[in-house]
Each structure stands twice: as structure tokens, then as C-alpha cells.
Amino acid sequence: MAIDVDRARAETPGCRHVNHLNNAGAALMPQVVVDAQIDHLRLEAEIGGYEARAEAAERIDGAYAAIARMLGCSTEEVALVENATVAWDMAFHALDFRPGDRILTAEAEYVSNYLAYLKAAKDKGVSVEVVPSDGAGQLSVPALAGMIDDRVKLIAVTHVPTNGGLVNPAAEIGQVAKQSGAPYLLDACQSVGQMPLDVEELGCDLLSATGRKYLRGPRGSGFLYARKGFLETLEPPFIDLHAATWTAPDRYILRPDARRFENWEFNYAAVIGLGVAVDYALAWGLAEIEARVNALAARLRALLANDLGLPVYDIGARKCGIVTTALPGHSAETVKSALRAQAINVSVTDVPSMQIDAQKRGLPELVRASVHYYNTEDELDRFCAALEKLIRS
Numbered sequence: 001m002a003i004d005v006d007r008a009r010a011e012t013p014g015c016r017h018v019n020h021l022n023n024a025g026a027a028l029m030p031q032v033v034v035d036a037q038i039d040h041l042r043l044e045a046e047i048g049g050y051e052a053r054a055e056a057a058e059r060i061d062g063a064y065a066a067i068a069r070m071l072g073c074s075t076e077e078v079a080l081v082e083n084a085t086v087a088w089d090m091a092f093h094a095l096d097f098r099p100g101d102r103i104l105t106a107e108a109e110y111v112s113n114y115l116a117y118l119k120a121a122k123d124k125g126v127s128v129e130v131v132p133s134d135g136a137g138q139l140s141v142p143a144l145a146g147m148i149d150d151r152v153k154l155i156a157v158t159h160v161p162t163n164g165g166l167v168n169p170a171a172e173i174g175q176v177a178k179q180s181g182a183p184y185l186l187d188a189c190q191s192v193g194q195m196p197l198d199v200e201e202l203g204c205d206l207l208s209a210t211g212r213k214y215l216r217g218p219r220g221s222g223f224l225y226a227r228k229g230f231l232e233t234l235e236p237p238f239i240d241l242h243a244a245t246w247t248a249p250d251r252y253i254l255r256p257d258a259r260r261f262e263n264w265e266f267n268y269a270a271v272i273g274l275g276v277a278v279d280y281a282l283a284w285g286l287a288e289i290e291a292r293v294n295a296l297a298a299r300l301r302a303l304l305a306n307d308l309g310l311p312v313y314d315i316g317a318r319k320c321g322i323v324t325t326a327l328p329g330h331s332a333e334t335v336k337s338a339l340r341a342q343a344i345n346v347s348v349t350d351v352p353s354m355q356i357d358a359q360k361r362g363l364p365e366l367v368r369a370s371v372h373y374y375n376t377e378d379e380l381d382r383f384c385a386a387l388e389k390l391i392r393s
């Protein structure tokens with residue numbers, strides 16, 4: 001069923017204040033997510049943090065269950081952490097890289113992930129290799145298949161990159177990974193919450209994500225999926241009394257489940273808020289969310305290109321809710337500030353954070369408008385009218 005946009009907006013307090021086109025930065029939280037967090041903070045203040053945690057046990061377990069439902073995995077395969085970077089890092093640094101091991105990645109890889117590859121190259125002597133994109137701009141699956149050999153220690157790809165509407169063919173990459181036996185780490189930070197994600201279909205061994213973006217959850221929340229049958233082979237880079245048990249003065253054993261990637265202390269208000277946000281997204285339906293997000297993004301790209309004559313930089317056979325452009329004669333930061341003064345929120349992607357993609361495509365600094373299902377056609381028109389005014393100024 002189509003999204004009831006009026007209801008979605010009525011349930012989102014921010015819609016009364018801003019034209020929010022920065023959903024790939026941090027989307028507006030629905031009231032239920034705000035309330036769930038505030039209720040827990042109040043409980044902590046009233047009865048004590050540890051005591052509140054005990055009382056909220058069901059809601060906390062509910063967060064694992066909601067994520068497992070969304071991804072089609074078991075709760076034992078979910079670890080909750082403070083953001084997507086920590087989720088990704090815990091997985092990546094748990095792999096036992098040796099000199100000569102190969103890491104295969106994509107052109108539009110997330111900057112922090114690429115920094116970790118470069119560090120692994122420096123510290124451990126691994127080889128970092130970028131799989132070329134195909135004519136549509138997504139990672140070329142045949143090229144990936146042609147690069148596989150038994151030295152490939154990891155295939156690591158960003159599903160939806162920071163800098164544009166591209167959706168990489170994650171499930172097809174998963175098939176190559178499965179056939180080759182190479183571990184597959186998918187950065188789903190910007191795809192989670194805007195499209196259905198099923199880890200069986202994706203064929204990934206590890207998947208990292210954040211709460212605050214398309215899932216509309218709290219800041220400072222994230223999670224890692226780690227596949228049963230694989231996660232047991234991984235030794236997290238950091239462990240504590242929650243991740244492992246100290247069984248003898250010279251020994252420990254790791255938890256058998258994905259929580260070996262967690263640590264003991266949590267912002268439980270954020271954990272509870274994340275669980276509520278996932279349930280809220282599931283109640284709308286991720287296929288329904290994706291359909292509306294894609295329709296709005298397609299409309300916005302057409303408005304920018306056809307009505308305003310602006311460049312649109314989004315590539316890929318499959319595109320999502322992120323729309324990127326640039327205004328000749330105006331820096332992206334100036335555009336962002338001018339829009340912010342009119343309560344229109346967008347973000348900026350700078351060139352250093354997209355080294356390989358920017359060099360290949362000659363990209364400038366980008367204005368990034370990312371739509372969500374609660375945005376309206378009228379908001380897109382007002383955004384374009386504000387850009388037009390800037391162009392004429």
C-alpha cells in the first residue's frame with residue numbers, strides 16, 4: 001500500500017519546522033522514537049541507570065529482535081554498537097590479514113573504510129584493489145569475478161556511497177563472494193531503512209549499519225550483522241568482560257554470538273530508540289518506503305536537470321534517494337548555508353572524501369539532497385525555487 005504521507009508527517013515533529021532533505025545525514029525521528037528515548041532517560045533519572053536497564057530488558061531485547069526481523073537473520077547474529085564505523089571496524093579488524101592478502105573494493109567506497117584498507121596495507125602488507133565500475137557506474141560484477149583468486153581475503157563494498165544515488169549490486173556481489181569463498185563485508189549504512197535488505201539474498205557474511213540515517217533512529221546508534229558459522233572464526237580487535245569470559249588467569253573464551261563485537265556499556269535510551277525506529281520502518285514497509293523515496297528522487301533529478309539546467313551526478317543502473325548537484329559559481333557550502341537560512345536542509349560532500357570516484361569523474365564538491373518518504377512534492381519545488389533564486393543572484 002502507498003505511504004500515507006500526511007500521517008507520516010503528522011507523526012514527525014520536525015516536518016513542522018524544516019524542509020528536511022538531509023536524510024542521508026540524519027533523518028527526522030518520528031515522535032515514537034523520541035518518546036521511547038525520553039521515557040528511558042526519565043526512568044534512569046528516577047530509579048537509577050542499572051535498575052532502568054533491568055526494567056527495560058524486554059524493550060532492549062526487542063531492538064535485537066527488530067533488527068533481526070528486518071535483515072532476515074537471528075538475534076544471535078546482531079551486535080549493537082554506537083555507529084556504523086565501529087560496526088564496520090570491529091568486523092574488518094577481526095580478520096587476520098597477512099602480507100599478500102588481497103582486499104577487493106569498489107570505486108565509490110566510503111572514505112573511512114578506505115582509510116582502514118590503507119592502514120592494513122601499511123601495517124600488514126595487504127594489497128588493496130579497486131574493482132572497476134561498469135558502463136552504468138556500479139561495481140562491475142564480471143570484473144569482480146575475474147579478479148578472484150585464493151589470495152582474496154575480503155570483498156568489501158559500500159552499498160550506497162556517500163556521494164550519490166548509486167546502489168551497488170550487493171546481491172550479485174554476494175553470489176561471486178559465495179562461489180569464491182571469500183568473506184564479504186557490506187557497508188549498508190546508507191541503504192538500511194530506505195530499501196528492503198535480506199542478508200540471505202545479499203549473501204554477505206558481515207553487514208554494518210547506522211541508526212540515524214534512513215532508519216530514522218537516534219544518533220549514536222549502529223549495528224553489525226555477523227553470519228553464524230562465520231562469526232565464530234573472528235577474533236574482535238577489542239574485547240571486554242561482555243564480549244568474553246575470563247575463565248582462568250591465562251585464558252578467556254569469547255561469546256559464541258555476535259555480541260562478542262559489543263562492549264559492556266550502552267546508551268540504552270539510544271538502543272531502545274533504535275529498536276522502535278526499526279519497528280516503525282517495518283510497519284510502513286521497506287518496499288513501500290523504497291518506492292516513494294525513489295519516486296521523489298527521480299522527480300527531483302528531473303526538476304534539477306530539466307527545469308534548472310543543473311548537472312545531476314547520480315550514476316548507477318539502480319538509484320536511491322540521494323540526489324547530487326552543483327551550482328556553477330556557488331560553492332556547495334554557500335548553497336547549503338543559504339538554504340539553511342530558509343529552513344531547507346541539505347549536506348555537502350567534499351572532494352577528499354570521494355578520492356577515486358571524484359578523480360575518475362572529475363567531480364566538484366557536491367550539494368547532496370537526500371529525500372525520505374515523508375518529504376512532499378511541494379518541498380522539492382520549494383527547494384528548487386530556492387536554488388533558482390541563488391542561480392539568478
Ligand SMILES: Cc1ncc(COP(=O)(O)O)c(C=O)c1O
Pocket residue numbers: 083084085086110158160161162187189190209210211222
Ligand atoms: C557509506 C557510509 N558508511 C559509513 C558511514 C559511517 O557511519 P557512522 O557515522 O554511523 O559511523 C557513513 C556516514 O556517512 C557512510 O555514508
